[in-house]
Amino acid sequence: MSIASSSTIDTPIGPFTAVVAGDGTVLAAGWTASLDLLLPVVAPGLRPAEVRARPDLGPVTDAVRRYHDGELSAIDDIPVRQASGEFIQRAWEVLRTVPPGKPTSYTDFAALAGRPDAIRAAAAACARNAAALFVPCHRILRSDGSLGGFRWGLETKRWLLDHEAPSGGQLQY
Structure with missing residues (x-):
């Protein structure tokens, strides 16, 4: 137990x-x-x-x-344990390397995770992420720069991205 x-x-x-x-x-x-x-x-x-x-x-x-x-x-150094298939596991590891203040697109995230054509699978990795903040899925945006989804709400995602923006500025979504 x-x-x-x-x-x-x-x-x-x-x-x-x-x-x-x-x-x-x-x-x-x-x-x-x-x-x-x-x-x-x-x-x-x-x-x-x-x-x-x-x-x-x-x-x-x-x-x-x-x-x-x-x-x-x-x-950054807080250990996290999650379990899934090989690609999702790799995607969660990659999420931990996306630096604050430098959000990336789902398309680029899929490529970073080793499967450039697996954009939906990359989005699924974000959706299935149980360890928000420590595995910062909030740093992934749609290709057009819009926020996309976030389990904890778009206002929370916007606050996090603005909090991480260089010099305390606001990112454009």
Whole structure:
């Protein structure tokens, strides 16, 4: 029986909850206070049997606070565990290399993940990402520069992209 911990903290764009395995690895994260919205996107083989609320998740909570305070690289070294097929796994790894302030298109993201023609599969990797923020799918835009979708809402995606824009400016969507 696997036991995980969760914590919800306030951020400038609402509550943020992370679910962390016993070894400190993020299993799920997003801008919600509801575990019912987070746990279903965790791969069944990784889904914890029990989740215990804690006020603080140590390095994970610290990284979330530091990121929202403007230290954009604070999330980079937090370990994440997700499970899927080979391409989706590769796509999630690639998402972690997209730098803040330099969003890319779904088309370019598919190419970076090694399958330039797999644009829909690249979009599916974003949609199935359980570890938002730590696997920054918000940095992927439509080819025309528009926002596309985001599980946590387009206002949240816009805030994140503006937060990451060079010199605190706003990106054009």
